Amino acid sequence: MTTDRRRFLKGAGLAAAGIPFAPSTDLDLGALFGRDRYQWLPGDHHTHSQYSYDAMYRIDQIAAGGRAHGANWIVFTDHGHAEHERASVEPTAKDFTAARRRYPDLMLWHGMEWNVPGAEHATVFFQAGDQQAAKLREFERSFDWRLTDSEGSSPENEALALKALRWLAAEERARRIHAPVVLINHPLRNGRIAPHELRAYRDAAPDIVIGMEGAPGAQADGFPKPLGNGGARGGYINGPGPNSWPGYPAEAYRTFGGWDWATAKVGGLWDSLLAEGKPWWITTNSDSHYNRGDTLVRPPVPGDWYDTTGKFPDPVDSGVPQLLAPYADFYPGEFSRTYVGVKQRSLEGVLDGLRAGRIWLTHGGLAQELEVGVHGGGSSVTLGGRLRVRRGTNVTLVVSARLASRPNGGGAVPRLARLDVVAGPVTGPAADRETAAAPGTRVVKSFEPRWAPGRQVVFQHTFRNVREPFYARVRGTDGRAGGFEPTPDVVGQANPFEDLWLYTNPIFVDVH
Known part of the structure; x- marks a missing residue:
């Protein structure tokens, strides 16, 4: 002992x-x-639309699906990508604004899923008024590893990730953006984010990098499939790769009851961060791309469609529930819920609750x-x-x-x-x-x-x-x-x- x-x-x-x-x-x-003082509002900070290279939904369809399943707040986080930066950010902003008008009872953010230099993925969102699209594009163009050739694990790429966080902090101080939040997504799915990187992110911008997904989205990927060719909850089906931190054991690449090993292991990585006495909060979400049981399907398109347009055509209703790959996700609020204790029902209220760690999480309405x-x-x-x-x-x-x-x-x-x-x-x-x-x-x-x-x-x-x-x-x-x-x-x-x-x-x- x-x-x-x-x-x-x-x-x-x-x-x-x-x-x-x-x-x-x-x-x-x-x-x-x-x-x-508090009301507890469920929501989701990680969703994808037809503006992602691997998803299909319209922005308003994600909002409607989340609303139908009890979500009160949603962040739209399409993937960073060269074609996304070139052609998708402004059209997304237009559709996002329309969704806000259509569903005024929902609290919605236009963010992105950042390809973190030297690591993997993170949710990034903030408020910037009529400059929202421009500021998201600036961040994506300057700091996303798909656009900066900075994917591999190296001190130089890790330094670029920290530079991105300092940029967010500086932009907030200059009042060009408001209340930026960064959450590390599916942290150990590929073992790409080392413990020292989590600590470096947190310490570089402690009011911005507030934590990580305790459980990933894509929980429906674990359902048994015909012929035994199923996936894994959260897509946690991988092993160590060339950019993985070598200190993680084999078990770290699997979910435990749907939860990331960093969270599920008592006395493990999450607890090692909490033992420092510093905030490091966990969340859960849908990571919605294609939702299990949905009847919507993406129309057939040529293989280079997204790389040409930065957007897939609107999905169409097949009338048949889709249960096989790639339908591995749920709608916001359908299975995974992140409850936030808010002082007021508003964007500011949710941001305050997230940053304060007034958060509890549940799967399947437990x-x-x-x-x-x-x-x-x-x-x-x-x-x-x-x-x-x-x-x-x-x-x-x-x-x-x-x-x-x-x-x-x-x-x-x-x-x-x-x-x-x-x-x-x-x-x-x-x-x-x-x-x-x-x-x-x-x-x-x-x-x-x-x-x-x-x-x-x-x-x-x-x-x-x-x-x-x-x-x-x-x-x-x-x-x-x-x-x-x-x-x-x-x-x-x-x-x-x-x-x-x-x-x-x-x-x-x-x-x-």
């Missing part, structure tokens, strides 16, 4: 009981969870609602917050979940079988920037709700006599596939509705 872990186990009182209690308890749950709060020393905070207490204080974490009451896309009402409290010590900046482990982090308490559709369950866990700073987060599962620990998804045999998980972002506790 490491020194950090011994200190944490001794100081935080992890043997303390996790006590279920009724919502009628004297504890003011409304105040603890900030119910008078829970209808989820609230987490921590209180101690007369104060309380919710997800993404920092609670400051005196040494020796008892700190209590409270979880409230509204169990599912309606069938999901798999045709069944999901059952939340267990909730886990995961916690670990904050040990400060990593001496080794390639660190991908936090040995002091572990599951400290588990709860098994008695299931009844629509029921609210409330649990608490107390960290007694806290002596050192720590963080805590919550995860949950239906326990159907691998039991109560995430297990690797089997390539070609992974129905996403049969292995559901939810995760929250952490709460930090600072001790003085």
